[in-house]
Amino acid sequence: MPAWKPHPMSESWRLALPVSLSILMFLSACATLPPDGPSQGEARIVERIDRLEGALLEHCGFDDVRSRAGLAAIGELRSRVQTLQEQVVARDQDPERVDCPAPLTTDTANDKLVLGRAEWIGLPTLGSYFKARLDTGANTSSLSADEITPFERDGEDWVRFRLSLSDRDAVVPGIRDREIEARVVRRVRILQASGSDSRPVIALPMTLGTLEQTVEFTLNDRAHLSYPVLLGRRFLMDQAVVDVSRSYTFARPEFPGGETADEAADDQHDDDLLEP
Incomplete structure (x- = not known):
């Protein structure tokens, strides 16, 4: 009786089966691997696919392998690689992703x-520099003054006053005892818990960095506050924005009898914690 011999097709299946199982295990592991990036991850996966396909071709004839599960698994693997690559591209082109704007690093923003x-x-006109607090919550700017006396000149309302300054206020020394006169451009009514108060408003030329313009100031006593000058939103409107992370972005102007701009650093301590 002739000895039994395995059929060639059975031998091919026996050789292809472990390789096919290896491919299926690789597919399962591939789904859990962290992405290495579109280029590196794809290159590594394709390299492993080629090695597995070469192993199948080494053990089986090419025509036999094409009809077996091993090559079908390789085709599925290539399809999964393509799907993963498309997902990476779609993620990078996500139209809903919003990038945060870069912080302001220059001296202008939208031409302001x-x-x-x-x-x-x-x-x-007063011959002095002052420290000013910028307050977008205030409408009109304010200058610290006391001994305010109204009078009339050429049929117009004027006021005579002195600056109300504390010892910590950095100004040109000669301005402290000077009597100042200015025309009243209007009056504003201030509502407070204790009642209403009418304050005169004067207009003075002012410089701040590259800005030069006439600004309206209400006159009221700010000696108990940290800044003798407050700049409100009527001054800021249409020409400047406030970055609260910055302070003293421009050099201190110089006036006769006062200190130089280089000496301003000694007076630039942060007084915001002292003023509500």
Whole structure:
């Protein structure tokens, strides 16, 4: 009786089966591997696919392998690689992803000057520099004054006053005892818990960095506050924005009898914690 011999097709299946199982195990592991990036991850996966396909071709004839599960598994693997690559591209092109705007690093934003929460200003007609707090919650700017006396000149309302300054206020020394006169451009009524108060408003030329313009100031006593000058939103409107992370972005202006701009650093301590 002739000895039994395995059929050639059975031998091919026996050789292809472990390789096919290896491919299926690789597919399962591939789904859990972290992405290495579109280029590196794809290259590594394709390299492993080629090695597995070469192993099948080494043990089986090419025509036999094409009809077996091993080559079908390789085709499925290639399909999964393509799907993963498309998902990576779609993620990178996600239209709903919003990038945060870069912080302001220059002195202009949308053609407006970027100012800090506190700045040096100059009042040329008074001949002095002052520290000013920028407050977008206030409508009109304010200048610290006391001994305010109204009078009339040429049929117009004027006021005579002195600046109300504390010892810590950095100004040109000669301005402290000077009597100042200015025309009243209007009056504003301030509502407070204790009642209403009518304050005169005067207009003074002011410089702040590259800005030079006439600004309206209400006159009221700010000696108990940290800044003798407050700049409100009527001044800021259409020409400047405030970056509260910055302060003293421009050099202190210089006036006769005062200190130089280089000496301003000693007076630039942060007084925001002292003023509500």
